[in-house]
Amino acid sequence: MFKNSWAVGQPNKVLLRAVLIAMLFSIAACEPSDERRVEMAAIHEKQAKAYLNSGQYRAAVIEAQNVIQKAPSQAAGYILLAQTLNELGQYRNSLNVLEQAFAGSAGTVDTSDSDFYLTKIEALLGRGKFASALQILTQHGSAIPQQDALYARARALAGLGQLDEANETLRKLRGMAPDNIDAIVAQADVALLQDNNDAANGLLERITDIAPEHIDLRMLRAKMSIRDGDFASAEKQLSDALIQLPQADTLTPKKATILSALADVLVKQGRSAEALVYTRVLAEAFPGFEVAQEKYREAVTLFEKGKLDQAKIELEALLSEYPNFDNAAVLLAVIQFQQGDFEQAADQLNDSVDPELVHPETGRVHASFNQV
Structure with a gap:
């Protein structure tokens, strides 16, 4: 009985093995070669750029992700995706994408790639991380075209409130390119910040002459x-x-x-x-934005009235729905600190606070936690 059963099963096993081997060969045959992957990545990259330039951001994101999938060890896909996110104002996500270019299978980005650094600087400026942008310009300025570097430096200096230095940098840039429209616009913006209406009007007239x-x-x-x-x-x-x-x-x-x-x-x-x-x-x-803001305002009111427990409940509920609401996270940490829950407050600040972006006093508290 067992012998007959084995005899019947034997051909089935042989057949199954043959089918599996055939499937493996089929899968291997369908898997594109490295050369084909490079070609496909180039096609997706071209499409992503076309979509980005035409304002089709959703399609640009998809195509940039396809580039990353086909060529994960190349920087092009990461840069394109980050550039698209910058255009959408998603600067934090852009920085996260660029960090991926240094991690895992992506390897190391070519330090001569000016697009990488300019894209990262744009994201940092958008996030308000002006000092970090200046640091990259100092470290990698030689990899960036001089006019682009000067323009970025001026914007960072203006963001830090160093308006005279920003103006001087823009003058230097215009000495190289007198009709650089971005530089003139930035100069006019700085003039307005300095309440120099005469200078601002003169610069606006110049913009009108060049690009009405x-x-x-x-x-x-x-x-x-x-x-x-x-x-x-x-x-x-x-x-x-x-x-x-x-x-x-x-x-x-x-x-x-x-x-x-x-x-x-x-x-x-x-x-x-x-x-x-x-x-x-x-x-x-921005669905939910106004609702979230209203809930946050209610929590602030409770906090100001000294109703810390109620404010804490409101903030925890708000953060469960909107985990990236940094202001709510900071206020929750302040309440935890006031209630003596120092460990939770420290964790909350470490998870949600970028010392470069917060009020100096909050940054000081954050630093004191990190020294403990």
Whole structure:
């Protein structure tokens, strides 16, 4: 009986083994060669750049991820994905992507790749990490084209409030390229920060001569009008800028800025119903944002009234739904600290606080925890 059973099963096992071997060969045959992977990565890279340049950010993200999948040891995919995230204002995610270029199978990025450093600097500037941006410029400035490096340095200095140094850097840049529109716009912005309206107006006139339809020209004029209380003029400039924005498949930071400013200008003119149109667009683009902000404001009110336990409950619920809400995390850590729960407060700060981005006093508390 056993002999017959074995005899019947033997051909089945042989057949199964043959099928498995055939499948393995089939899979191996379907797996693209390294050369083919490089070709496919190049195709995806070209498509990602085309999508990025045309404002099709969702498609650009997918294609950049395809580049990473096909060529994980090359920097191109990571840079493209980070550049796309920068365009969307997702600077923290951009920095995380660039960190991946140094980790795991990605290996080491070519230090002569200026695109990598410029993309990282842009993300740092967007995050408000101006000192870190300056540090990269100091360490890797030789890998970056001089004009790009000067422009980035000026923006970082301005972000740190070193306006005279920023102005001097921009003058140096314009000495090399007198009609560099980005440099002139930055100079005008610095002049406004210094309340130097005469200089700002002169620079705006220069922008008008070179690029009369430049969006930043309209935004700067709107900023000046708002400062002067001329809300009707600001509304016109912002409306024109909104119309002029290139098409995109999602809300960009610049468009969000214009919409927010327009809503504010309309409210100041007593036209709240019209402002609601723009605030709804923002609410749809950032679902839950207003709700989260309202919950945070309620927690702050409870905290200010000394109702720490209630504020703590509100903040914990808020963070469970929005774990990246840094302000809520900081306030929760402060409450934990006041209640004597030093270990939890330290963990909360270490997880959520970047000392470069917080109020000096919070940074001091954060540093004191790390010294314990």
